[in-house]
Amino acid sequence: MSGPTLSGPTRRSLIVGGLAAAGAVVVSVPSWATPTVGRGRLPYPFTLGVASGDPAPDSVVLWTRLAPEPLAEDGLGGMPSRVVPVHWQLAEDERFRRVVRQGTVTARPEAAHSVHVEPQGLQPGREYFYRFRVGDHVSPTGRTVTAPAPHAQVAALTMAFVSCAQYEHGYFTAYRRLAEDEPDLILHLGDYLYEYAKDTYVAPGGNVRDHAGPETVTLANYRQRHAQYKTDADLQTAHATAPFVVVFDDHEVENNWADEVPEQPDPNFLARRAAAFQAYYENMPLRRSSIPRGIDMQIYRRIGWGRLATFHMLDTRQYRADQACGDGWRRDCAERLDPTRSITGAEQEAWLLDGLARSRGTWNIIGQQVFFSQRDRLAGPQGEHSMDAWDGYVASRERILRGWTRVGARNPVVLTGDVHTHWASEIKADFDDPDSATLGVELVTTSITSGGDGSDTTSSGEKIKALNPHIKFFNNQRGYVRARITPEELRADFRVLPYVTRPDAPVTTRASFVVEEGRPGLHAV
Template sequence: MADAGPSRPTNPVLPSGRALDRRSFLVTSGLAAGTAVAVTGVPGTAHAAAWEPAGRRGPGALPASPFTLGVASGDPDHDGFVLWTRLALNPLAEDGLGGMPARTFPVEWQIASDERFRRIVRRGVAAARPESAHSVHVELNGLRPGREYWYRFRVAGHVSPVGLTRTAPRSDSFGPALTMAFVSCSQFEHGYFTAYRRLAEEQPDLVLHLGDYQYEYKKGVYTIPGGNVRDHEGPETVTLATYRQRHAQYKSDLDLQAAHAAAPWLVVFDDHEVENNWADEVPEAGSDTPDAADFRKRRAAAFKAYYENMPLRRSSVPKNYDMRLYRRIRWGRLANFHMLDTRQFRDDQACGDGYKDCADASNPARSITGAAQEKWLLDGFRRSGARWDVLGQQVFFAQRDNTAGPVKKTSMDSWDGYVASRDRITKGWLDAKVRNPVVLTGDVHAHWASDLKANYDDPASAVVGSELVCSSITSGGDGADSDPATHPFLKINPHLKFYNNQRGYVLTRIGKDELKADFKTLPYVRTPGATASVKATFVIEDRVPGVKQTYLRPYAAPRVGVKSERDIIQETIENETARP
């Protein structure tokens, strides 16, 4: 695989001086494939023989460790979660099967209440089958609520990295404050996944990935100024084999593996997991093109590969070209996470997509969620007794007009292209008297914070909720620091309170009295090793809709010869409007 950038160290370590606590133990020593942790018996607890990484000889032998894609966990509830791994000797194999022999492998798994695996609480065997690209999903229940658990796998004498996961609090308990991070948009070619590494070092309890986990393009199609720093392997993803290969290439990245191993994830896809700007059964090229005839097959292949590579429950197993991805995860009484799917059931984008002044965007018959998902979400609002109701979803929710004056030009790919749909959801949480509605968003490759309004065209209209938008992990390249005081979108749309065009993630701390969000940024991603720092902090207070800024790092003007902020903003708009 070609790589135009400097090579990343094969054994990344935490910054010098950081204490090696129970989670940094995971991030460092637990990541090398084949790492073993000795297990000893403890009186009065379940225990097992030590798992040593000795290669087994004979019919079931493998020439090397197949745990090249790491481990993951997801969809936690109060008594369980999903464990995941996928076996691959050669992740970039063109047939998408990871260089594995065409037979089923029994994969042992263990869960322990300590990182040294002295206290094994559950164990079992799962089948890694070739028809599922040797992926493993272990769906567990019966565990204790609000607890940390460590897990690992073994096959043919090879032991996996160690992962850390946790269960949610009891349904009648708030539990301690929740540290949650959310991310989106990791284009492998545009930079190194350092932000994933920094996220793992934050020791979150939960991670939300809001889409564009991987990108479909063949190398050289989606480029950034200065050229891409590394290349996609294989052609554009269209078949099951190519989607499997692309997922494996991304999962081979050690920084991404670190983030998966550090905490349970809640995942939803956006467009690039299938194809740019697709809508329901309509491909990017449109419903009246030759691509439309084969799009169901492409969608089915993408969904199958997505499930095989994500820690999802059996309820999300695809059925042909359909997949139930919207779901609700309850974190005790503290929070409900309503994870949405704004691609699979939407009407096609209005007026040919892009930024438009489009009357059809307000058509009440149009929906971004589809009728069934909308009803499910509104029912969830009515039944909610949570302190915080969090919508984990893909595209910009608040209105974002990019022109001053009476003409309104908004993105047809976002909720602005489905105004009535947005109004129904907003009215739904108001009618249900949802205590604290918060929308989390990805997609746009920049950090944003905004108030949500009952009527965006009336500056005096009531604030009825809050939106936090995370930047990309790498998509768009390095970006640049931004001066919120000069951003035209913030002047045109007074409910938009913050913008930054650097790469990064958002780290939140959700308590009973407030939700605090730190917008973390990295100065560069074209080379590995950047540090993450807080660009801005916003607080949402209990029962007080809207975002309040409590910290802003001063703007750092670009060096001579570096693009201006206005150029970068225009590039951002163009990128959202028509990605290649």
């Protein structure tokens, strides 16, 4: 089993009943009485919803942030400059008749009145419900799960992974459809938000919503932008449905940054990066181990799921060398082949290979940001490649592939975002030789909204697919990937929406692939 599962109507009440929408409440315990508008010292503060994340066998992170006025320009959400006590509960049932943990934490102005609770001593592989209270105001209810015990034999896990949600380019319906698929785990692989001022990054056909505030540069800017995204009811629904495991890519700071190098010269970039990291932590369900220290933030980490899977979450921004040959797509770029270049840095590379060697999971799932497989878009011996992806760091990719072969990594699967399109690829020992050994697979999710409505295919995508025979699938619509993992196979469903420029689009499965245990490769089903 993937963990205890509520019956359809009960579990779906979190989605269809709108409990994740701002202002919704669940009340059954007298001491958590129904809030009345106008009562208490604060206006309703839970406009950003609730979230959970980073499940372990005995704990999970519970998150909220108080913001009666979420779009306040100072980034403080309309909160007073004082500490506020926040009460929390964790229960085995959604009516909170069986509360197993509860307490009070302090929301502080220096942390934008965000709250991160890490209840300990929970049961492994268990479903829980949680909520918060400030004065008479009660938050929406969230559902979460703990990971199975390390040696548990897990029958199945349903999970999903997403990336690239540009608020202006469309409605976040894909998040709601994802929630309706009832996953027990959601990976967000980056570009949770975008930094641009209104009308700077315009989708084909125009933007349907506007960013509030200027381009994000200061801490106040980033706090305001995170708050605007979190007010979206569809995103709140996804967060209230299952725990997220998040990593950032570039747009959480700025486009295509690399370690301490901004996209364009900027003497204030490190201050901007520090501000972006602080706001990211404040607005995500991350553990204390990820609290930023100035310009540094620990986000590469592992999540175990019993004996079924190990999730290795990477950071391909903080430690990378600057993009080769001036970034972009480049032909005949010798710099990208430099053996000293790395996209992960030496320490993270060693951490990954050590984790692959030690993993006891049937599946080793590497959650990361940018295209891993070779993606050549020009015929000929030199080709043309993206310098921001692993193609710009060829030696780094080869070291990892040699390493996972050397340690005998079991069933490696790379999950990727960033490119706003669906792809499925086999990872080859030699990408230029289609007959070389297949070492694993890469599954790439399209965007939630970035790029607007999209289309089933494009001529450029089909050309890349034809030039790269290890690439088995391409699609240019918006959506996400749903995966069901068992000890015998991993099935990936590429979910697509016909449009995002209008709300409430339906979702369908455009293609499905199965990876069999012990047999690396993609099988269309």
